[in-house]
Amino acid sequence: MTSADLGLLSPMRGAGEATGDAAVLRAMLAAEVALARIQAPAEAVAAIERAARPERFDVAELADRARAGGNPVIPLVESLREAAGEHGHWVHAGATSQDIVDTALMLVVRRTLGPLLDDLGTVHGALTRLAADHRDTPMAARTLTQQAVPTTFGLKAAGWRALVADASVRLADVRTPAQLGGPAGTLDPALTAAFAAELGLAEPVLPWHVLRTPIADLAGALAFTAGALGKLAADVLVLSRGEIGELSEGVGGGSSSMPHKHNPVRATMIAAAARQVPMLAAVLYGSMAAEDERPAGAWHAEWQPLREALRLVAGAAADAAELSVSLRVHPERMRANLTVTGSTGAAASLVDRALEESR
DSSP states (O other): OOOSOOSTTOTTOOOHHHHSHHHHHHHHHHHHHHHHHTTSOHHHHHHHHHHTOGGGOOHHHHHHHHHHHTSTHHHHHHHHHHHHGGGGGGTTTTOOHHHHHHHHHHHHHHHHHHHHHHHHHHHHHHHHHHHHHTTTOEEEEEETTEEEEEEEHHHHHHHHHHHHHHHHHHHHTOOOBOOOOTTTTOSOHHHHHHHHHHHTOBOOSSOOSSOOHHHHHHHHHHHHHHHHHHHHHHHHHHHTSTTTOSEEOSSOBOOSSOTTOOBOHHHHHHHHHHHHHHHHHHHHHHTTOOOSSSOSSHHHHHHHHHHHHHHHHHHHHHHHHHHHHHOEEOHHHHHHHOOSOOOOHHHHHHHHHHHHHTO
């Protein structure tokens, strides 16, 4: 039986193919090949490309060997140099381990954000339709757990939609720069520019070994997105309770002991992710306080929290897409649950304003 973490206790994760160890290995190899292409002679590039085929590497073995030097690039470079033979001195020329890890993680981020943003677009479209369709559907507003005054379900959906739109903007604005500063951040910036262009990543103004703006910006955008989707999930969980019954998931889950239950599983998974991502983001923010030109421990601390945050938010976005598209609205229960009557005209007007401003 394998000892690898295959996600048995993490059903809320997503983006497994884009964020797994094999994907990180491919990204590190891509960085090493790009480094050779911008400075090595053609015969050396060809040898390094042949040596850098992912199938030649055993991820478990690399992980075990990484413990000796504290990062996976050291054993990777050793193996690449050996495989490249007489051209091995061109492997990793001028770079440091952090250059390769940071660049590889930016490649992983870029490949993860595309599908994640697509899922958020699906959520946004579904919520747009719900807001418009239920512009005038009355329901009880609830404050401090109690009924307040009437609102409309359209306004509630428009609020969810506004958060999703804000999350999409934040994630779309995240920059994914290459990293190539060499051992102390003094490498020729022209090499960095060529390296970034070769990989299709952004060119950094300065080496960011200890200037962790890209990681901090990503942490904030991921935490915001998790919270935005968590708000949607929290409302669905409350409003789908049996005694309220104003919403229900179109594709619910069963119970191991109560066959009659239709559990709101998608909202549950989103809520679980939303509770985890802020703590992971805190680690990424904490790693900004890094000493010297390259630190001990700070950038190492980022790797797993960054990857886990990506996985959780990608999973939450995929769950939210499924949830929002299939969400069942029960207007008759909303009307029946109203104990305070009043006009919902202002709520409907706010829906119109929200939809109009986003066109």
